Amino acid sequence: MVDVLFFAELQEAAGSGKINVEAGGLSINELKAKLKSSYDLVDLDSAMTAVNEDYSHDDVKLTDGDTVAFIPPVSGG
Amino acid sequence: MTNKFRITEEPINPNDCIEKVVRNEAGAVNTFIGTVREFTRGKRTLFLEYQSYIPMAEKKLRQIGDEIQERWGDTDTVIVHRIGRLELTDIAVVIAVSTPHRADAFEASRYAIERIKEIVPIWKKEHWEDGTKWIGDQKEKKSYEKKIPLEEEMCDG
Numbered sequence: 001m002v003d004v005l006f007f008a009e010l011q012e013a014a015g016s017g018k019i020n021v022e023a024g025g026l027s028i029n030e031l032k033a034k035l036k037s038s039y040d041l042v043d044l045d046s047a048m049t050a051v052n053e054d055y056s057h058d059d060v061k062l063t064d065g066d067t068v069a070f071i072p073p074v075s076g077g
Numbered sequence: 078m079t080n081k082f083r084i085t086e087e088p089i090n091p092n093d094c095i096e097k098v099v100r101n102e103a104g105a106v107n108t109f110i111g112t113v114r115e116f117t118r119g120k121r122t123l124f125l126e127y128q129s130y131i132p133m134a135e136k137k138l139r140q141i142g143d144e145i146q147e148r149w150g151d152t153d154t155v156i157v158h159r160i161g162r163l164e165l166t167d168i169a170v171v172i173a174v175s176t177p178h179r180a181d182a183f184e185a186s187r188y189a190i191e192r193i194k195e196i197v198p199i200w201k202k203e204h205w206e207d208g209t210k211w212i213g214d215q216k217e218k219k220s221y222e223k224k225i226p227l228e229e230e231m232c233d234g
Contacts, residue, residue, distance in 0.1 A: 046213075050198070072211070072213050074200060075200050077194050
């Protein structure tokens with residue numbers, strides 16, 4: 001299982017800040033496709049992805065226990 | 078040293094940040110204070126709500142401090158960003174940088190606030206009289222199209 005974190009508008013679209021997904025062995029791209037089939041996440045493709053708190057590319061393969069965060073364009077400051 | 082780069086739900090005291098970078102070797106301490114503005118492009122803000130992916134945000138703030146040290150050398154940096162509900166004029170972020178000479182302190186604190194808007198997972202939700210919106214991509218950087226900040230963009234500032 002992989003923890004998936006949503007923030008800002010993605011959190012509101014998903015209706016949750018954190019979900020648990022069967023995604024060990026999947027790539028980020030495959031996880032995105034899986035999420036889009038269950039949730040209405042139109043903004044998912046404009047988000048960056050972090051795996052275990054580091055920005056990551058979409059072809060990275062996930063391992064059970066990973067934490068994936070979808071990071072919409074940031075607006076701190 | 079442990080809390081020089083942090084996210085907090087409490088009001089930020091700029092003097093606490095300054096004290097952490099004051100040292101004998103420094104001839105300059107530059108601070109940047111970001112505050113909540115009432116009008117943006119003619120639209121009145123009632124208040125702001127900030128959210129963060131806190132552990133990653135604190136790591137990225139520390140990374141900015143490391144980048145400043147690499148670029149300017151002999152620097153000491155503190156960055157504190159507040160989250161939660163912020164009212165007009167409240168302080169959202171304080172950056173303090175000390176360096177031996179003033180030019181580096183000015184440049185490095187400018188660099189820090191620009192980098193925050195590129196790589197630190199913090200989001201701002203505008204609350205207006207007629208609605209709300211999570212704000213994103215204020216800098217319209219191409220890095221968001223590519224999903225990950227590129228190494229050369231990391232160095233562009």
